[in-house]
Amino acid sequence: MPRTSARSQGMFPCEAEVARRLSQTPIEWAAKAKILERDGLPKVDPLMGGRPWPAVQAYFLRRYGLSTVEVMAPDGVENLDVL
Template sequence: MSDRPVRRPRGVMPSSLFPDEKEIGRLVLGDRASAWPGVAGVWEKAGLPRIDPLTGGRYWPAVERFLDSRYGMAEPPSGAADAPENPNYDQHWKKRWRRDR
C-alpha cells in the first residue's frame, strides 16, 4: 500500500456523470431544489450545459465548471461567449453607412 494520501474528489458528487434534473437541483440548491427548473432555465442562457438528449441528463463536470466560472473560481467555459462571432460585422455596417448617406 502506498504512503501517499488518497485524493478526495472536490465538491459534491452525483450518482453518475449525467444526473437527472432532480438530483442536480438537490446538489446545487439543497433544500430549495424545487426552484431548480427556473434557475436552470435562466442559467442555460448564460452557458449552463443543456440536457443531453441521449442520456437525459446534464454532464456533471461541465455543470461544475459552469458554476465555478460563474462564481469566480475558474476560467469561463469556451462556449459561453456573449454573442456569436460574425466575421463580416464591420463590412455589414460599412455598407449600411454608405447606403444611408
C-alpha cells in the same frame, strides 16, 4: 443509509439530483435552470438524458470567478452510422 438510484449518481444525474446537489428544490431548480442556460449552463444532453455533472460544476466555478476554463456545448447530434 437511504438507497440511491442509478439516476442520482454518475456523470449525468437526473434533474432532481442536480437540484439536490445545488441545494435547490426541483421546482426552484427548473425555473433557475432556464435562466442559467441562457448564460451558458449546460443543457440536458438528449442522448444521455441528463446534464453532464462535470460541465455543470465547471459552469458554476467559472460563474463565480473560480476558474477560467470555458465549458463548450455539444456541436450537434452525433451520427453513429459513420463509424
